[in-house]
Amino acid sequence: MKLTTNQIFDFNKHEDDSYESEIDYLNNKFSKKGISVDEIIKKLGSFNVAIPSWALGAGGTRFGRFSYGGEPSSLEQKLDDIGILNSLTKTAGAVSLHIPWDIPSDVNAIKEKAESHRILFDAMNSNTFQDQPHLEHTYKFGSLNSVHKNAREQAVEHNKEVIRIGKELGSKSLTVWLADGANFPGQLNFQTALQNTEDSLKKIYSDLPEDWRMFIEYKPYEPNFYSTTIQDWGTSFMLANACGEKAMTLVDLGHHLPNTNIEQIVATLMLKGKLGGFHFNDSKYGDDDLTVGSIKPYSLFLIFNELVYGMENNSQNPDLAWMIDASHNTKDPLEDLIQSLEAILIAYAQALLVDRKALYEAQQESDVVKCQELLQDAYRTDVRSLLKAARKETNAAINPLEAYRSFKVRKQLIEERGTSSRASGL
Numbered sequence: 001m002k003l004t005t006n007q008i009f010d011f012n013k014h015e016d017d018s019y020e021s022e023i024d025y026l027n028n029k030f031s032k033k034g035i036s037v038d039e040i041i042k043k044l045g046s047f048n049v050a051i052p053s054w055a056l057g058a059g060g061t062r063f064g065r066f067s068y069g070g071e072p073s074s075l076e077q078k079l080d081d082i083g084i085l086n087s088l089t090k091t092a093g094a095v096s097l098h099i100p101w102d103i104p105s106d107v108n109a110i111k112e113k114a115e116s117h118r119i120l121f122d123a124m125n126s127n128t129f130q131d132q133p134h135l136e137h138t139y140k141f142g143s144l145n146s147v148h149k150n151a152r153e154q155a156v157e158h159n160k161e162v163i164r165i166g167k168e169l170g171s172k173s174l175t176v177w178l179a180d181g182a183n184f185p186g187q188l189n190f191q192t193a194l195q196n197t198e199d200s201l202k203k204i205y206s207d208l209p210e211d212w213r214m215f216i217e218y219k220p221y222e223p224n225f226y227s228t229t230i231q232d233w234g235t236s237f238m239l240a241n242a243c244g245e246k247a248m249t250l251v252d253l254g255h256h257l258p259n260t261n262i263e264q265i266v267a268t269l270m271l272k273g274k275l276g277g278f279h280f281n282d283s284k285y286g287d288d289d290l291t292v293g294s295i296k297p298y299s300l301f302l303i304f305n306e307l308v309y310g311m312e313n314n315s316q317n318p319d320l321a322w323m324i325d326a327s328h329n330t331k332d333p334l335e336d337l338i339q340s341l342e343a344i345l346i347a348y349a350q351a352l353l354v355d356r357k358a359l360y361e362a363q364q365e366s367d368v369v370k371c372q373e374l375l376q377d378a379y380r381t382d383v384r385s386l387l388k389a390a391r392k393e394t395n396a397a398i399n400p401l402e403a404y405r406s407f408k409v410r411k412q413l414i415e416e417r418g419t420s421s422r423a424s425g426l
């Protein structure tokens, strides 16, 4: 199914427009500080987040999985779902594919389908954390870090194939996340594992086209519970530097130990021009993959505060590849993604409202109280009217979640695809 511009237009006609007076109020308040609300609305309207192909079906845990019905069972249907999200929000204009599940059987047909939904191909994701039926060598004991040369070579070849597929589709980046690590002390020689990983990454990097980037994702634990070879941003940063200019670190919000100061990691990487990609989600305990902003919205704001500062001041850092990386175990995935996109834009808008000149002055005077007040004044501002204005200007639904429900999208998807269709990709 596909939502039309007319449907969205008709929906917007019946929406309450009282948000416009809220914008007048914000305009009044912030123009005195030299902050343009119109500029912020423009920035919100042009912000785009990639949707990973694995986020459109039920995620589940190792304890169980509960289907929603109407899940996309082919790459074409996954693009249709992202098309629906993009029509409603105009913020989801890119897809991030996962190979081997999303290998297109007809590249041109897939490109046409994406084009019809105005969807670009963002970072390609390789997968060496599971064995596939046709593979000769197992990844049970690692892939790029493996003590077995055959497994390492197979994993390098797989990543090169992902680059080849991405080139055909028009993608410009490869994301490498490795499950490689050990469950028990003594299982792996740390130094050999790290060296093997570096050597393997360099081989993949040597196949990277000139205008591509390679993102190296890190994670402290899980699926291995004693050690992960690329455990933290420092290890990723070191490997990216060893590979070269086109290699960068990718920050996934869920891939940190509890209470890690993620905003400081963001600032450090942007200062060094090495922050390449960003995966949004939220968590209470670990890599919970919950809806963005559902647990720690203030943390998300502080992270965006550093991202905005970096985007305004660190020209050495290239544009970031934004993606939602969450798993949908309880909610309709499309509703969950709409909520995540909303939370991302809210945090972005709040960070854009920070009075940076006043903050700089307060920092020079070591006025700690004032520094906190300035940040929290922005954080405590209700910016939802700005999101509505941005959506109105881009012909998105002013209230995407309400629109999704009023169009009865899930019901139609179940009618089209049935109740037992199952999304692949993880």
Ligand SMILES: [Mn+2]
Binding pocket: 177, 217, 252, 279, 325
């Ligand atoms: Mn991730």
